[in-house]
Amino acid sequence: MVSVRESPGGLGLTGDQLMDMLYKMMLARAIGQRVRMLNRMGKVPFAVTGEGQEAAQVGTAYALAPGKDWVVPYYRDIGVVLVIGQTPRDLLLEALARGESVSSGGRNMPSHFSDPKLRIVSGAAVVATQIVHAVGTAFASKLRGLDEVSMVWFGDGATSEGDCHEAMNFAGIHGLPVVFVCEHNQYAISVPWTKQMAVENVSVRAQGYGFPGVTVDGNDVLAVYGSAREAVDRARRGEGPTFIEAKTYRLVPHTSDDDDRRYRSREEVEKWAKKDPIIRFQAYLQEHGLLDAKERDDLAMKVAEEVDAATEYAENAPLPDPESALKHVFAEEKGR
Amino acid sequence: MAEKNMVEAVRDAMSEEMERDPRVIVLGEDVANGGVFRATQGLLDEFGPDRCIDTPLAESAIVGVAIGASLNGVIPIAEIQFADFIHPAMDQIVSEAARLRYRSNGGWGCPITIRAPYGAGIHGGPYHSQSVEAIYGHVPGLKVVCVATPYDAKGLLKSAIRDPDPVLFLEHKRAYRLHRWDVPDEDYTIPIGEAxxxxxxxxxxxxxxxxxxxxxxxxxxxxxxxxxxxxxxxxxxxxxxxxxxxxxxxxxxxxxxxxxxxxxxxxxxxxxxxxxxxxxxxxxxxxxxxxxxxxxxxxxxxxxxxxxxxxxxxxxxxxxxxxxxxx
The missing domain is CATH 3.40.50.920 (Rossmann fold)
Structure with missing residues (x-):
């Protein structure tokens, strides 16, 4: 598709990788939109997605070694799990709560990703609890002498939780190979960041735990990737954790049950829509001769077709067996 | 066969399991120093600082880190110093450890043991005396053990450590040094779930x-x-x-x-x-x-x-x- 061997800016990415990043961002966007649409059609009871945050997700996950490194996402991270190896089919099966969904077989809400083979750790809806788990996987990697890195994602809202503090403190003490990624989308549902923290950049907190914190334009996928690359390399060299604050914006309501018109102006949303990370990356690639209009449209078509095919497959897949609701409480399945 | 009190039996169970399985670690507050009840006495010397790990005073992290480590090939025994202090970790125990297997449709398991001394009768006041078993006994996906004799403590703790699911192991602190009863030196287990x-x-x-x-x-x-x-x-x-x-x-x-x-x-x-x-x-x-x-x-x-x-x-x-x- 493109012939250059390295991206402009010296990040070490090939042209194919750049196109793949764009593809994953567009795919994440399209899946989020599809799940919301299925919700409005009455086919999915609940949707929580991350349109607008694709650069922060894809840019960070792209620095990991899929299947080797530990991935601890939160409930907007469609872009993350696509980079690691989940497919549109996996995500639509999960959204439609089908029995064969690898994430939970219809037990967890949509976007609560899990995939043991890909080392994507199952998450709860309680924010910040997963940050501690990533510190635990990283702690085990260190104890076992393995050169794995753990990466954990969370929103700005999670930075207020005690678990965030406990996790970062523990990681700092032991110099663990973990990367904390805050997708700072500026709202904890309706509460703006100014009512969540008294600092301009929450990354400054890293200093209090004894490791570096960086703030990056979360809508610039290459800037995000650059920070993540550096953080992952540091972690893998045994130099400890990094906190990455990716400043971004959620272009959609918190969930399908939220009406964001009650807490933010349409002008504000419009302003951020102009900084859409996908449009921005497409423009960058076009400027550098890596993408033309036809290639862009072809990619959009491919994404649409894949999401359509995944939707069709998932809609036709069987629902979970109702009696399976009693399974997997314990390993031996004796129940209580 | 030797006469042991319950806290010695608890210690022996951990030491023997750590010896048997190199994946087993102990983490908690003051555990490297032997713990406030001396239940981890000597484990640091026996197994080193990578397997007997002092943590910050952060109960949610003690349990949460144990959960994460258990996903990555480690079998943690997390000590909560007193059951009265377990409440900051309740979210990690109830929402996470106990639910991980269920919510991932059997994809993930969480083989952790959480030990906590519990119970009254030692002039502990309202914050060193609580019984928490009913709160956690209500939670599907979590096993809850309450021991009060040296023999049961050793056999059941070994079963808890070997269990593929999370076990809250409550040791009645008034019973820690109440008796010196016969406890076999050799390896034995008592099945969880048997009265x-x-x-x-x-x-x-x-x-x-x-x-x-x-x-x-x-x-x-x-x-x-x-x-x-x-x-x-x-x-x-x-x-x-x-x-x-x-x-x-x-x-x-x-x-x-x-x-x-x-x-x-x-x-x-x-x-x-x-x-x-x-x-x-x-x-x-x-x-x-x-x-x-x-x-x-x-x-x-x-x-x-x-x-x-x-x-x-x-x-x-x-x-x-x-x-x-x-x-």
Whole structure:
């Protein structure tokens, strides 16, 4: 598709990788939109997605070694799990709560990703609890002498939780190979960041735990990737954790049950829509001769077709067996 | 065979399991220094700082880090210094450890053991005396063990460490140094989920666990000697999963059930036991299912006279046995 061997800016990415990043961002966007649409059609009871945050997700996950490194996402991270190896089919099966969904077989809400083979750790809806788990996987990697890195994602809202503090403190003490990624989308549902923290950049907190914190334009996928690359390399060299604050914006309501018109102006949303990370990356690639209009449209078509095919497959897949609701409480399945 | 107290039995179980399986680690507050009850005494010297790990004072991190490590090939024993301090970790235990297998449709398991000394009777006041078993016994996906003898502690802790699911292992702190009883030196396990008849009897069934086991045994001796009442004493040992069969078999034999627990009366775990007996052994009952427990005040006041007034003891239990036997 493109012939250059390295991206402009010296990040070490090939042209194919750049196109793949764009593809994953567009795919994440399209899946989020599809799940919301299925919700409005009455086919999915609940949707929580991350349109607008694709650069922060894809840019960070792209620095990991899929299947080797530990991935601890939160409930907007469609872009993350696509980079690691989940497919549109996996995500639509999960959204439609089908029995064969690898994430939970219809037990967890949509976007609560899990995939043991890909080392994507199952998450709860309680924010910040997963940050501690990533510190635990990283702690085990260190104890076992393995050169794995753990990466954990969370929103700005999670930075207020005690678990965030406990996790970062523990990681700092032991110099663990973990990367904390805050997708700072500026709202904890309706509460703006100014009512969540008294600092301009929450990354400054890293200093209090004894490791570096960086703030990056979360809508610039290459800037995000650059920070993540550096953080992952540091972690893998045994130099400890990094906190990455990716400043971004959620272009959609918190969930399908939220009406964001009650807490933010349409002008504000419009302003951020102009900084859409996908449009921005497409423009960058076009400027550098890596993408033309036809290639862009072809990619959009491919994404649409894949999401359509995944939707069709998932809609036709069987629902979970109702009696399976009693399974997997314990390993031996004796129940209580 | 050697005589050991319960805290030594707990220590031996951990040491032997760490020796047997290099994946087992211990983490918690002050554990490298041996722990406030000395349950981890010597583990640092035996196994080094990578396997006996002091943590910051952060209970949610102790459990949460254990959860994460358990996903990555480590078998953690997390110590919560007192069960009274477990509440900051409740979210990690209830929302995470206990639910991980279920919510991932069997994809992930969480083989962690959380040890915590619990219970009153040591002048611990309201923050070193609590019984937390009913709160956690309510949670599907979590096993809850309550031990009060050296032999049971060693055998059940080994089972907990080897269990593929999360186990909350509650050690009654009043029983830590109460007895020196025979404990085999060799490896043995006691299955989680099995109660034990600790004293045979025919007139009345006492169903209990924890420190109340010892009080119930004393009360049973008293009523046997003074009143000729033959009381059977069942030690549940595991709260969840509960051994209903042993309870029902005993009640079907005696026709009378006295449930004895140290926790507050209302909503205590004994309430569940009473409900099971009422529903499943109704045809055999020859008297009301009766509970002896602490009144609904925060367990337990510090002053000796207050603590004694609140907690069940052999005399209170003996009195309840006499009343129920005469019914």
């Amino acid at each position: 034990e008849v600790k004293r045979d009897g025919k007139d009345i069934s006492l169903i209990t666990y924890g420190m109340m086991l010892h009080h119930a045994l004393k009360a049973a001796e008293t009523v046997e000697a003074e009143d000729g009442i033959s009381a059977e004493v069942i030690d549940l040992r595991t709260i969840s999963p509960l051994d209903k069969e042993t309870i029902l078999k005993s009640v079907e034999k005696t026709g009378k059930a006295l449930v004895v627990y140290e926790d507050n009366l209302t909503g205590g775990f004994g309430a569940e036991v009473a409900a099971i007996i009422a529903q499943e052994a109704f045809d055999f009952l020859d008297g009301p299912v009766t509970r002896v427990a602490s009144p609904d005040v925060p367990i337990a006041p510090y002053a000796g006279v207050l603590e004694e007034y609140v907690l069940p003891n052999p005399a209170k239990i003996a009195s309840a046995i006499r009343d129920l036997a005469a019914y």
